[in-house]
Amino acid sequence: MEALAGAGVSPGVGFGPVHRLVGGVPTPPADARHDGDAAAARRTALAALERVAAELASRGSSAGDEVRAVLDAEAMMARDPSLADRVTRLIGEGMAPALAVHRAFGAYREMFSAAGGYVAERVVDLDDVRDRAVALLMGLPMPGVPLVAEEPYVLVARDLAPADTAVLSKHVVAALVTEEGGPTSHTAILARALGVPAVVACPGATAVPEGTPLLVDGASGVVRPAPTAEEVDDARRRAAAREAALARSRGPGVTKDGTAVPLLANIGGPGDIAAAVAHGAEGVGLLRTEFLYLGRRDAPGVREQAEVYREVLAAFPGGRVVVRTLDAGADKPLGFLPSAEEANPALGMRGIRMFRHDPGVLADQLAALALAARNAPARLDAPARLDAPARLDAPARLDAPARPDAPARLEVMAPMVSSGADAAWFKALCAEAGLGEAGAMVEVPAAAVRAREIAEEVDFLSIGTNDLTQYAFAADRQVGALAGLQDPWQPALLDLVAMAADAAAGAGRPCGVCGEAAADPVLACVLVGLGATSLSMGAPALPAVRAALARHTVEQCRAAAAAARRARSAGEARMAARRHLPDLDDLGL
Template structure:
């Protein structure tokens, strides 16, 4: 029996069918392509192509919205704004003035933006594929080529591509596209987000995916992150039965998160604003563990007004009466530059630059306005507001942030533990704040000195690494000793196996994307706290990430019932 191909599962479920590859790859315009001398006409053609792409993206966004896919609509509208960016138009015009033909001018102008995003950290680097799609659509129009798109098929199929553009993903018909597989991408890409929204099984970052020939029958498991080539009918039936059984197990009443022996583990949702509340509630979130407030500030030339901020915060607080809502203050700078804040200057490695709390302390008026809006929003609500700062390094920073919170009337300040120095000295920080929240994405990146956007370093970007588990344990222990909570709000919390280990390490709450909540809740409910602790100890005793995961699984017998 051939071994399945392994990638990263980003949208759970099982799909089987013949491979169909994305059609219409757009070639790079010749590097020496020059226009005939009519620069004005060439500029007009280039800008008209960009506007046509923007209009098409808006139309696709409207269609996605009509289907109830609000995430897809928002992504496509954001792409339309990219296509209409004045700076991009200026870049194209400048290239044409140098004699460069329209298609090549578009290619080179996008190249400047692409390099900026690729080196700017997780949030913006995940947008590179979006930018490439806008570029290719404009170039296709200028060269008279077919615009890339989803292939037609007379039967349900598995879509395979180097990467998928949101313009295509948002309008996928789940009845025809039973799963998709890409060579690139990651859990934070727009494509992965839309796939989870649509409920289409998806595996990304699968090496050699596009080498699969059209018509090859494959079985995609979006939970396991695997693709089985030419599966037997019995294998397909078994995979579907396991998926159906898991769905049935997860469809029961949600209830609060807890281990089998009743140890409470509140399960919270990561959200970007009020629009995400409905899905969080539908999946049984007991509160919010990470409110990413930067989404209120991005893609605008002026900061949101005090009233606008207060309204956005109150809408979320009102949705969780009696629950906890943990708000992260503006995580700007480096990977999330804001037009209304001056850039910090040349930063060769933005991930190690002025970001998060570092940026906030350079612009205290922005932080104080946000804290004041949060305090006003919480007044009179039944939710428990907790506010945390990102990118905190030491006790002095933690104390300064806590003082700002208390001055604003916020009683429960906390900090994110993302910097290894903060984890190593968590005992110092815990005396200054009321809680910790571990951001495993950045903690892993910094602990292993491995940029998450570099595919060749993917092996280092694994929260199962024993060194990362050690840092989690070193953070949770002083919090427990001080009687304070220590949550995890990184992607690791949404892994049902790792969630059990995190609880065994002393983590008190878990926060994740809403669709991950049911499976994590089910995994915890099938294991006692002692089993979680034993699994955690076994994982820490291992020497590699793979060995840590296998060691933990050996002590978590309830995983088999969930098809894990």
């Protein structure tokens, strides 16, 4: 069989027999009716939804915070009161419980699909919750990951729901391959967090017969059915060489000629701290705070938030912890944040836009961050003290070296900043709360174009390449057919990164990258060549990035960046950059 090509989104080599995701649940018969006892049918339907919600929440509680946040959101879908009302109404019309649940979800599915953007990405989550509930009500096997454990296998699917990805183990699943999804889909992000090689947007993957040996390269995106023994041996040798080289990768991020490039971790909460520390993160470049808010009817209080923030600060004494304020709004609706219906929520009231109109939740979050910063210990084992005097010491300089005997340096940044006015408003709000370091994310193309204006208002910039790519190319990051436009190697995206980094440097401000683009060791070198002063990524990617930087000078990185920008496509850019980074082959990258 010919090799298949997709988007490599989680590096590593996996080999094993193909096992497919257990198929979807059939649609209940259109004429299915209950036995006349509507109250009993309603109890049966709602009990199934609650059982699904409880199982999802249980899976999440044993996973990292990034996974837990996604599963909590699914559980919240199953427990949505308006869904229960719709199911009750349909049962009142005589429908059987399974059909009523299926039809109720169908109405939401249409609305989500029509909304586009982030909301459309949640359709696969809706389908997962629906199918699990319908399977229970029809007495069918639960859809999801096959329970195969005799040998490591390659899991192949059209797409994967978060609940499926969350239960995977790299000791059982050798690799993931999906036909849909993109480089920043949930499958890609969670696979990287789990350290499982993965390829997405791979046409023809589900046509590979069950049991066929499959060789998966999660870096190049090449999927080879029925490989020869020599091909498998060669891939394994390269993987072993890579692992050996990465095992020797220690210490802070630094180029071959001694330029420091702090390497930080993207985390979704305290549950991700252990992996970040184990992989040598020098701090946190992106703390996503949505996990504190998902699945709740009321916003968390100041002290509750402060305890969590303090735990993260305590794990990185002397380092940086960059917190992104709540990124929510019409495209990520929360029960306690009222939002009007919008034709395209991904382009609507989200992030800082939401809070400029309704600043109360943001004010509480900033107060909690300031409280945590005032009481951040210099050691992880220091006792908790959220009753210390309300005094905030002068913040350390952003480029100051790490001091293990000092508290972590808290920095706060706002998402979806579009202008200098946005940045100035956020900086003033942070100052009022007693926070010394305020930054802005560059994820809207306008922010890259006007980065100098924004940088002059704040203390640092951080480029979120996931959203910047999506918005720059008008390409929904969940649509596999658009994976080529979502590729962070696109020269136009590199131009935007260079524009923002140059503007920040001109204003005397640091400019980091916290998007998943930084997790690619080759692209990480290019980002440094474009002017990025720090890189933040999923923890498992840190050793490879550290090793790649250590083998190349800043001048080599700049030459690679210039060559990539001159290219006409993402593929050409990748190849052009590699020609200026000669030591990557020694690392098996």
